[in-house]
Amino acid sequence: MILVIDVGNTNITFGVYSGEKLVTSFRMISQISHTSDEYGLNLISLLNLNNIKKEDIEGVMIASVVPQVMHALVNSILKYLGKKPYIVGPGIKTGIKVKIDNPREAGPDLIVDAVAGFELYGGPVLVIDFGTATTYIIVNEKGEFFTGVVSPGIRISAKALWEDTAKLPEVEIKKPESILAKETISSMQAGLIYGQIGQTKYIVNEMKKASGYTDMKVVATGGLGRIIADETEEIDVYDPTLTLRGLQILYEKNRKSKPQLREFEDGDRPE
Structure with missing residues (x-):
């Protein structure tokens, strides 16, 4: 079995694969203040709760958009699993070509989504990841990741509403019964959800038109993606484990x- 780790701005998502089968997954909050021992002990505990022994883990693949956590996280893998992890970045074999103006600017999360989208659904494919930020990327039929759009995610928009306004409360992010809201909470929910739906529709259609790939498959992933996918004809597939599967695919490409x-090879820095 292999362990794959997706380090996002809000959560760290872990997945355990046996071949191409996702055996289990679990999450931690992305806390920069965690030490390697805290990461390691939490990880071993969560593996045990899922009936997985650390000895069962043959290898580890990590993608991270939060550099500050990487030193402690990588050292926790070295110390508690005894494995040297692969890290998505320069030198990793991906099977796709990054054709944007500055390839080094492409985030590891975008690379993983591009690999998974192309390997699982073919090209051209448009992959939308509804995370802390909402990202839209296209991989063409040649396996070239050549364009992307980044916009504020639903949670960022929601946080801005209740933190930057004096009277608006923190609300649950969900679709209200009607867009014709009659009180504050449902008004905010309507703005957040229907605003994201409208943005998604417009960006997808404009990217299709500008690229010429009017019939390409559109695949969505990310925690809040299902809400949007259920409300838009533009999204063909909602795949909640797309990023984890992309990490599994990358591990197989690099395992030799x-x-x-x-x-990250030295011991822990003072914390």
Whole structure:
């Protein structure tokens, strides 16, 4: 079995794969203040709760958009699992070509989504990831990731509403019964959800038109993606484990090479 780790701005998502089968998944909050021991002990505990022994883990693949957690997280893997993880970045074999103006600017999460979208659904494919930010990327029929759009995610928009206004409360992010809201909470929910639906429809249609790939498949993932996918004809598939599967695919592509950890090979820095 292999362990894959998706480090996002809000959560760290872990998945355990046996071949192409996702055996289990679990999450931690992305806390920059965690030490390697805290990560390690929590990880071992969560594996045990899912009846997985640390000895069962043959390898580890990590993608991270939060550099500040990486030193402690990588050292927890080295210390508690005894494995040197692969990290999505320069030197990793992906099977796709990054054709944007500055390839090094492409985030690891976008690379993983591009790989998973192309490998699982073919090209051209448009992958939407409804995370802390909402990202839209296209991979063409040649396996070239050549364009992307980044917009504020639903949670960012919601947080801005209740933190930057004096009287608006924190609300649950869900679709209200009607867009014709009659009180504050449902008014905010309507704005957040229907606003994201409208944005998604417009961006997808404009990317299709501008790229010429008017019939390409549109695949959505991310925690709040199901709400939007259920309300838009533009989204063909909602795949909640797309990013984890992309990490599994990348592990298989790189398993015969030696992981290069660079600055993460030393022991923990003082914390």
